[in-house]
Amino acid sequence: xxxxxxxxxxLVHIAxxxxxxxxxxEKIHVLAELNLAVAPGEFLAxxxxxxxxxxxxxxxxxxxxxxxxxTVTVAGERIDQLSDRQLADWRARHIGFVFQLYNLMPVLNAxxxxxxxxxxxxxxxxxxxxxxAAALALVGLSHRAKHFPRTLSGGEQQRVxxxxxxxxxxxxxxxxxxxxxxxxxxxxxxxxxxxxxxxxHGKTIVMVTHDPHASARASRTVHLFKGQITNxxxx
Amino acid sequence: MKFAHLIWGNLTRKKLRTTLTxxxxxxxxxxxxxxxxxxxxxxxxxxxxxxxxxVVRHKVSIIQLLPESYQxxxxxxxxxxxxxxxTWFGGxxxxxxxxxxxxxxxxxxxxxxxxxxxxxxxxxxxxxxxRTGAIVGRNTADRFKWKLGDKIPIMSPIWGQRNWEFDLVxxxxxxxxxxxxxxxxxxxxxxxxxxxxxxxGYVGWYAIRVKDPAAAAEVAKRVDAEFENSPAxxxxxxxxAFVQGFANQMGNIALIVASILAAVFFTILLVTGSTMxxxxxxxxxxxxxxxxxxxxxxxxxxxxxxxxxxxxLLGGGLGLGLAWLFAARGDPTGGMLPLFHLSTxxxxxxxxxxxxxxxxxxxxxxxxxxxxRVADALRxx
Numbered sequence: 001x002x003x004x005x006x007x008x009x010x011l012v013h014i015a016x017x018x019x020x021x022x023x024x025x026e027k028i029h030v031l032a033e034l035n036l037a038v039a040p041g042e043f044l045a046x047x048x049x050x051x052x053x054x055x056x057x058x059x060x061x062x063x064x065x066x067x068x069x070x071t072v073t074v075a076g077e078r079i080d081q082l083s084d085r086q087l088a089d090w091r092a093r094h095i096g097f098v099f100q101l102y103n104l105m106p107v108l109n110a111x112x113x114x115x116x117x118x119x120x121x122x123x124x125x126x127x128x129x130x131x132x133a134a135a136l137a138l139v140g141l142s143h144r145a146k147h148f149p150r151t152l153s154g155g156e157q158q159r160v161x162x163x164x165x166x167x168x169x170x171x172x173x174x175x176x177x178x179x180x181x182x183x184x185x186x187x188x189x190x191x192x193x194x195x196x197x198x199x200x201h202g203k204t205i206v207m208v209t210h211d212p213h214a215s216a217r218a219s220r221t222v223h224l225f226k227g228q229i230t231n232x233x234x235x
Numbered sequence: 236m237k238f239a240h241l242i243w244g245n246l247t248r249k250k251l252r253t254t255l256t257x258x259x260x261x262x263x264x265x266x267x268x269x270x271x272x273x274x275x276x277x278x279x280x281x282x283x284x285x286x287x288x289x290v291v292r293h294k295v296s297i298i299q300l301l302p303e304s305y306q307x308x309x310x311x312x313x314x315x316x317x318x319x320x321x322t323w324f325g326g327x328x329x330x331x332x333x334x335x336x337x338x339x340x341x342x343x344x345x346x347x348x349x350x351x352x353x354x355x356x357x358x359x360x361x362x363x364x365x366r367t368g369a370i371v372g373r374n375t376a377d378r379f380k381w382k383l384g385d386k387i388p389i390m391s392p393i394w395g396q397r398n399w400e401f402d403l404v405x406x407x408x409x410x411x412x413x414x415x416x417x418x419x420x421x422x423x424x425x426x427x428x429x430x431x432x433x434x435x436g437y438v439g440w441y442a443i444r445v446k447d448p449a450a451a452a453e454v455a456k457r458v459d460a461e462f463e464n465s466p467a468x469x470x471x472x473x474x475x476a477f478v479q480g481f482a483n484q485m486g487n488i489a490l491i492v493a494s495i496l497a498a499v500f501f502t503i504l505l506v507t508g509s510t511m512x513x514x515x516x517x518x519x520x521x522x523x524x525x526x527x528x529x530x531x532x533x534x535x536x537x538x539x540x541x542x543x544x545x546x547x548l549l550g551g552g553l554g555l556g557l558a559w560l561f562a563a564r565g566d567p568t569g570g571m572l573p574l575f576h577l578s579t580x581x582x583x584x585x586x587x588x589x590x591x592x593x594x595x596x597x598x599x600x601x602x603x604x605x606x607x608r609v610a611d612a613l614r615x616x
Contacts, residue, residue, distance in 0.1 A: 056610075059609075059610050062527070064527055064609040064610050064613075065608075065609070065610045084531075084532060085531055085532070085533075088526065088529050088530065088531045088532070089529065089531075090529075091527065091528065091529040092528065092529025092530075093529070095529075097524075097527050097528065099524070099613070103520065103521070103524045103613070105241070105244070105521055105524075106248070106521075107241075107244030107245055107247070107248050108240070108241065108244055112240060112241075112244075116241075116525070116528055117528050117529060119237050119238060119241075120528070120529050120530065125237070164528075
């Protein structure tokens, strides 16, 4: 269970994290002695070239992977010590994901896609429908609720992805290159939406991006290179 | 149930592939149902055989006749409660394809011996009063649309190569589900007097009712001992063994059916297993997304298993349903398989096989889905 957060303490606290992958006899270091804190309500951008470890760091924060060494604490809970089952439950309660390629289920329409995380809650069908409608309204897609992903544009699909990410009102929204597959106009709309979620709804967002234009919208940008933080910029 | 749309959506994602797999399973289960009905027709009589009845036939072969006079001697053997004889008539009605069993019997002996044949008392009385009278089972009466009072010509290639004409005085029903109601029975006295003088006084085989079923083996020995070293030695066995032996003339039916079905289901196992594996491989990324959202390993295992079981149960259910409809129309051979029907036991076994098929074909892809590492799976989206 989450511990109560002392006022001013970070929502995400990463301390001395190392991560390496074993490829045959070779040990590939992805993150090295990394420390990072994310405050509640912050909009953090993680930037860096390919292979710098930003997606791996996002996976660690989201409980999709475990560090080789160090601790990952989110909302007062040491998630690096949780079992697979506990991590799955924890993700369902605390994390909303937004992916670069939207990752919607092609066999489900927009509202069914948004409903997916709610299937893991105790809400009944009517309550789930209410939450789904609210999330779709928030991303401006109420009129496309019955549409399947193949009939939606990239920007619309990403909005559905965001609605799915926020429908359970998660503690943390993690976005992996959310504008990476969109043109500038659609990308800007998505960034506007993320900014609004951060500003008006107080959502804490951690976003991985290659795009300086996107990172400029975040309240803080952290640059990674070869698994280490090389630079930080606060807006 | 709240996951039903997800499971159904995945199942119908590749409609052509799912339909073809479904059809493969359906055909396998239609074959299963029909083969079970054939097996039932050939050896089902074993299950229906009376536990307290013995059959006495000529020691050499069933086609060798036994003297009618044996009946009186059998009735005196300790442990014997009643005796009735039958004889193979082997006739056809109008056309050789209209074959069904006919047998001359003594009504007063025969009806008490076989209580599974239900004949109204007034019809029994009419039979006893009509020398040329015959009774027939409901199945055959319906098949040829016979009614009481009809004159039935039966051509027998064995007994005189001529048409025998009978008066239909009774139509009997079966007391149990599966009782064979195709045979026709007529009076032995009429038959005996009408055949050639050389054949008179002989019958095909005897049925014996024993006083104590537990002592049936002992009684059988006594019967055979009674006629030992006579010109017509006997072989006595339980009715079930007699029916089984009759069916086994064609081979071990159960083994043949089981072998065919094993080959069919092994093939279907490979076809469905391959389909399920491919279906899971194609959506590794989506499974990763579900895991990222918070679905547990157990839930993903359940989804894939539910999908494969649903596919197998749908195909199996439809196949069994078609087979049942086919079998419900009765004997497709026009008399060679009078007990042709799909039993409830075989239907239940069919459903169990479908479920096992679903579990077996789903378990390996399901384990693959369960063991996926989320980060790896997401990279394959």
